[in-house]
Amino acid sequence: MVVASDTPEVPSAPRTVVVADPDAGRLAQNTSALRGAGYNVHAAGDAANLAGLLAEGEPAAIIADAALLPGLETEVPVLVMVDLDDPWQTSLRPSGMHDCITKPTSPRELVHRTTALIDQVARRRASRQDAEALREQLRLVSAAVRATNDPQEIARYVVEGFGRTFKADHVRLETFEDNRVPRITAAWDSDGLEPLSDDDLPDEDSARRTADQLWAGAETLSTDAGDADDAEPSREHADGGQAADGDAPASGIANAASTLAVPMGEGSSSLGIIWIASLDKPRKWSRAELGLIQHVAGNAAHGLIQSHLISSQQQVVKQLQQLDKAKTDFLATVNHELRTPLTSIMAYLDMIQESTEQPGSAEIHQMLDIVVRNTERLRTLIEDMLSVSRNGLDDTLMHLTPVRLGHTLDLVASALRPLAKLQNVTIALDPVPDDPEILADEIQLQQVFTNLVSNAIKFTPSGGRIEVGSESHAAADGSRWATVRVADNGIGISSDEIDHVFTRFYRASNAMSGAIPGTGLGLAITKDIVARHGGTIDVASTLGAGTTVTVSLPLDADRSQSN
Numbered sequence: 001m002v003v004a005s006d007t008p009e010v011p012s013a014p015r016t017v018v019v020a021d022p023d024a025g026r027l028a029q030n031t032s033a034l035r036g037a038g039y040n041v042h043a044a045g046d047a048a049n050l051a052g053l054l055a056e057g058e059p060a061a062i063i064a065d066a067a068l069l070p071g072l073e074t075e076v077p078v079l080v081m082v083d084l085d086d087p088w089q090t091s092l093r094p095s096g097m098h099d100c101i102t103k104p105t106s107p108r109e110l111v112h113r114t115t116a117l118i119d120q121v122a123r124r125r126a127s128r129q130d131a132e133a134l135r136e137q138l139r140l141v142s143a144a145v146r147a148t149n150d151p152q153e154i155a156r157y158v159v160e161g162f163g164r165t166f167k168a169d170h171v172r173l174e175t176f177e178d179n180r181v182p183r184i185t186a187a188w189d190s191d192g193l194e195p196l197s198d199d200d201l202p203d204e205d206s207a208r209r210t211a212d213q214l215w216a217g218a219e220t221l222s223t224d225a226g227d228a229d230d231a232e233p234s235r236e237h238a239d240g241g242q243a244a245d246g247d248a249p250a251s252g253i254a255n256a257a258s259t260l261a262v263p264m265g266e267g268s269s270s271l272g273i274i275w276i277a278s279l280d281k282p283r284k285w286s287r288a289e290l291g292l293i294q295h296v297a298g299n300a301a302h303g304l305i306q307s308h309l310i311s312s313q314q315q316v317v318k319q320l321q322q323l324d325k326a327k328t329d330f331l332a333t334v335n336h337e338l339r340t341p342l343t344s345i346m347a348y349l350d351m352i353q354e355s356t357e358q359p360g361s362a363e364i365h366q367m368l369d370i371v372v373r374n375t376e377r378l379r380t381l382i383e384d385m386l387s388v389s390r391n392g393l394d395d396t397l398m399h400l401t402p403v404r405l406g407h408t409l410d411l412v413a414s415a416l417r418p419l420a421k422l423q424n425v426t427i428a429l430d431p432v433p434d435d436p437e438i439l440a441d442e443i444q445l446q447q448v449f450t451n452l453v454s455n456a457i458k459f460t461p462s463g464g465r466i467e468v469g470s471e472s473h474a475a476a477d478g479s480r481w482a483t484v485r486v487a488d489n490g491i492g493i494s495s496d497e498i499d500h501v502f503t504r505f506y507r508a509s510n511a512m513s514g515a516i517p518g519t520g521l522g523l524a525i526t527k528d529i530v531a532r533h534g535g536t537i538d539v540a541s542t543l544g545a546g547t548t549v550t551v552s553l554p555l556d557a558d559r560s561q562s563n
Contacts, residue, residue, distance in 0.1 A: 066083070170256070
């Protein structure tokens with residue numbers, strides 16, 4: 001900026017300007033004045049020469065006669081020389097930064113206005129650069145906040161980020177008693193300064209009232225005073241407008257020359273507050289600074305809420321895991337305690353049935369048969385509960401050996417035909433072509449087909465039929481599979497319930513209403529065993545017409561072992 005004096009002030013560093021004027025005398029005069037003030041000057045007498053000079057490089061400013069402005073497009077600041085008696089010239093509005101000066105003008109005024117225009121542009125450019133740097137620093141703070149779920153880390157990133165970015169002396173963040181966030185206090189202090197004590201800060205009730213009022217109005221509270229009692233608070237809306245003082249609390253930090261209070265909240269109420277304090281001198285906060293601070297505070301509030309939810313969910317998951325382990329331990333203990341007396345019962349029943357010294361009556365043998373069947377049912381139930389207690393995840397219990405599928409199906413059908421006969425149900429086993437060999441745990445594989453066929457027997461009425469068939473085929477990827485289908489013409493399953501049949505303890509409504517015995521564990525255990533063998537199981541059913549269960553098992557040994 002140039003002050004009025006007899007000799008124009010010379011800029012501290014040479015700056016290039018372009019002077020354009022069709023009046024040769026005025027052009028020479030203005031060029032001489034600017035060169036005398038230390039400017040590097042290029043002169044142009046018409047629009048074509050002006051365009052050529054601008055094409056060679058960008059000057060610090062253009063001093064141009066209004067007559068040369070039409071058609072000029074540039075981002076360079078322009079000092080327009082106008083004739084105040086010409087309405088057309090006074091109405092011109094060049095793009096970008098510009099100023100006007102009457103012609104003819106004195107050399108001193110020309111230098112002064114040129115320097116003022118260039119300095120104004122420089123200040124604006126510096127302000128934009130500062131704003132960009134500020135925005136980038138706070139962007140990094142927000143990124144750090146979003147990258148963690150630790151509430152204490154979130155608070156630490158915020159106070160450190162604000163403290164270093166704004167060169168504050170103290171920054172303090174605190175949350176209130178609230179079910180949305182944990183109670184947190186975080187502080188940042190400039191090097192060499194003692195941390196703030198609780199006596200230096202407003203008490204919690206005052207802080208909460210301040211936060212609630214500011215949050216309700218989307219405002220911040222700036223206090224400039226030597227101590228909080230003499231504070232003169234200035235509340236500002238997020239859009240930069242001043243808020244009415246009303247009954248806003250004059251809350252600040254003791255012995256601070258300047259305090260900024262920024263609320264954190266969610267929904268209709270606040271959940272915390274951030275204090276930014278400077279000890280030496282008051283500070284005027286710009287609209288851009290306040291907007292960025294509120295943005296980061298919003299990110300921090302969101303992060304604290306999310307971290308609190310995640311922490312709560314983790315606690316629930318941990319409790320569920322503990323409950324699940326307690327359930328597993330309980331089932332394992334109960335199974336052990338039940339199997340011991342059941343083994344003795346089954347042994348004595350075998351001895352009684354095999355005894356020939358005192359043969360009993362037919363009625364006694366019939367009752368013994370009923371006891372044996374129910375004992376066997378109880379044993380099966382205990383085995384199912386034991387499988388559930390293992391969660392189907394203990395692969396160390398699997399003993400993989402080559403197993404002939406046809407032989408396994410023969411064993412299962414033979415074992416279950418007596419039960420089917422009692423139900424007046426026919427089991428039809430189709431011959432297994434080529435009798436493929438599967439790498440499997442033979443006992444578990446027998447359990448799979450025993451569960452499926454015994455289920456079919458239970459749900460097939462007298463006179464019904466169960467068909468067990470198998471085939472081998474190659475998949476599109478070249479792998480080979482064996483598929484076993486167990487089909488019955490029993491009561492079937494409704495389309496609404498078929499998706500739940502593999503859920504533990506689930507039983508279809510028609511099974512419940514028909515008082516058909518069962519625990520709802522058989523299919524769940526079967527699916528788990530098939531999955532651990534690398535296979536799949538599917539159910540198709542029509543209510544009242546029957547059910548078909550399809551089991552596919554890999555014939556490739558490598559595929560079975562990898563699964």
